[in-house]
Amino acid sequence: MEKDTKIFDDKAKAALELLMEQFWILRETQPEEYQLIREREHSVRRYVEEKFGFRFIVHQHFIKLEKIPSEPESWMGITSFQSPMDYALFCCLLGFLESKSVDEQFLLSDLTEELSATYPGVFQLDWTHYEHRKSLIRVIQSAMDFGILKAIDGDIKGFQLNEEQEVLYEVPIVSRYFMRSYPKDLFQFDSIEELIQYDKAASSNDERRHRVYRQLFLSPAMYRKQQDDPDFHYLRNFRNRLRDDIEEHTDYQFELYKNAAMLVAPEKKQKAVLFPDQKAIMDIVLQFSDVLRQSFLQFPPNDYGIVRMTATDFESLLEECSKQFGAGWSKAHREASTKQLTRELLAVMSQWKMAELEEETEMILILPLLGRLTGRYPDDFQGGEKDVRK
Numbered sequence: 001m002e003k004d005t006k007i008f009d010d011k012a013k014a015a016l017e018l019l020m021e022q023f024w025i026l027r028e029t030q031p032e033e034y035q036l037i038r039e040r041e042h043s044v045r046r047y048v049e050e051k052f053g054f055r056f057i058v059h060q061h062f063i064k065l066e067k068i069p070s071e072p073e074s075w076m077g078i079t080s081f082q083s084p085m086d087y088a089l090f091c092c093l094l095g096f097l098e099s100k101s102v103d104e105q106f107l108l109s110d111l112t113e114e115l116s117a118t119y120p121g122v123f124q125l126d127w128t129h130y131e132h133r134k135s136l137i138r139v140i141q142s143a144m145d146f147g148i149l150k151a152i153d154g155d156i157k158g159f160q161l162n163e164e165q166e167v168l169y170e171v172p173i174v175s176r177y178f179m180r181s182y183p184k185d186l187f188q189f190d191s192i193e194e195l196i197q198y199d200k201a202a203s204s205n206d207e208r209r210h211r212v213y214r215q216l217f218l219s220p221a222m223y224r225k226q227q228d229d230p231d232f233h234y235l236r237n238f239r240n241r242l243r244d245d246i247e248e249h250t251d252y253q254f255e256l257y258k259n260a261a262m263l264v265a266p267e268k269k270q271k272a273v274l275f276p277d278q279k280a281i282m283d284i285v286l287q288f289s290d291v292l293r294q295s296f297l298q299f300p301p302n303d304y305g306i307v308r309m310t311a312t313d314f315e316s317l318l319e320e321c322s323k324q325f326g327a328g329w330s331k332a333h334r335e336a337s338t339k340q341l342t343r344e345l346l347a348v349m350s351q352w353k354m355a356e357l358e359e360e361t362e363m364i365l366i367l368p369l370l371g372r373l374t375g376r377y378p379d380d381f382q383g384g385e386k387d388v389r390k
Helices: 010-021 031-039 041-051 084-098 108-118 130-146 156-160 173-177 192-202 204-218 230-237 239-249 280-294 311-328 331-335 338-351 368-372
Strands: 055-058 062-066 105-107 150-153 168-170 253-256 260-264 307-309 355-358 363-366
Touching: 010 031, 010 041, 010 062, 010 239, 031 041, 031 062, 041 055, 041 204, 062 173, 084 108, 084 130, 084 173, 105 108, 108 168, 130 156, 204 230, 204 260, 230 239, 239 253, 260 368, 280 311, 280 331, 280 338, 280 368, 307 311, 311 331, 311 338, 311 363, 338 355
Parallel strands: none
Antiparallel strands: 055 062, 105 168, 150 168, 253 260, 307 363, 355 363
């Protein structure tokens, strides 16, 4: 193995990016990536433990960086899951795999029978129910993507049309390491809040630095939440040091504004999750931002850079957006109703911390990150579907 270096070079940057973007690196399926991280193991370990307080695990079969956010947020989770049932079935699947030996094989019918017995929902599972089968398909496909389940014979997709479909599976060794390990049994925690506090106590010596780095790297933006926000005070006091550190160890650029801080990628990264992606709704988000800028006097931001508006105001701006830019939208978006577009747009904006719904008043809050971005068609645009990004 190549000797580890104290200098955080391009290999170390690449290793850190792999660990940040992926749940784990499996040696069996990603041998080159596994080897790259092993070559820069000590440099990366020092950095992630000092700056983030993350646990860095190197195993003969995998390498994993346990990326625990400073604050759990609603948009975090397994992106392919669509309902609470998906998560409940996934947890039941993990329990089922735990009861099996490594490399032991089992049939899909064995799994469905066990899930029916252990599923904790109010209503029992019914595999003749199409939505229940679809949920299990999403769960099994995600488990296979993670590498904790291996299909030996058959295809789970057939289960969508026929609950009698059989598939033969095998239990890989890495299934034993998917869940985080804790020094004490999970049953000794009474709530999720107690579990979160336990994590915070484990890194209390450098809690603020860890919290700031986690927010910058794991969230689209970090916001000032109060007049004398201690985390934002930290950002301002150490902004030059933070900028130098982040840009030395990654390919991201650090940006700090009055009410928001974020990391920006100067160039597209193939494996990174970035805004905007190739979905047509992203163009509409950028155009909506442009229309909102035109209405600055009508919707001025408050001291924290937040614009409050009613659902009616939001729909009016979206209708204006459609008038100005709709000629370049996809057919589906041109024909969608304003309320349909509003739901889709708010879902994307909420996911990227550009907007949120104030539950008490049902007001829509437009957050500062949206003000960082804008997009419009070139002056000579004649109509037809178009990408507004440059």
